[in-house]
Amino acid sequence: MSDKINEKTIEHLAKLARIELEKDAKKNKKLLLDLSSILDYFENLKAVDTAGISPTIGSALVKNAYREDEELDISNLSLLKNQFPKSENEYLKIPPVFE
Numbered sequence: 001m002s003d004k005i006n007e008k009t010i011e012h013l014a015k016l017a018r019i020e021l022e023k024d025a026k027k028n029k030k031l032l033l034d035l036s037s038i039l040d041y042f043e044n045l046k047a048v049d050t051a052g053i054s055p056t057i058g059s060a061l062v063k064n065a066y067r068e069d070e071e072l073d074i075s076n077l078s079l080l081k082n083q084f085p086k087s088e089n090e091y092l093k094i095p096p097v098f099e
Contacts, residue, residue: 005032005035005036006032010031
């Protein structure tokens with residue numbers, strides 16, 4: 001268990017985060033143990049030798065995979081327009097998204 005965090009530290013963090021701690025001492029003790037465990041895990045990560053490994057900003061190496069533009073087939077456009085309940089000046093009207 002990490003000795004860097006205690007009940008006083010938890011209270012300080014809760015105040016900074018503007019959260020209310022449980023009144024139950026058992027739940028606060030569990031929170032203390034969980035946070036200590038997380039900090040211990042980060043200490044383990046610090047021990048890993050990362051020399052020679054370049055930093056990354058993501059795991060995917062794909063760059064802008066867009067499809068090619070295609071010409072729009074307007075032969076069925078009038079059929080589509082007839083399926084909309086409202087239209088105005090060649091525009092199809094839809095109900096407002098935000099009111």
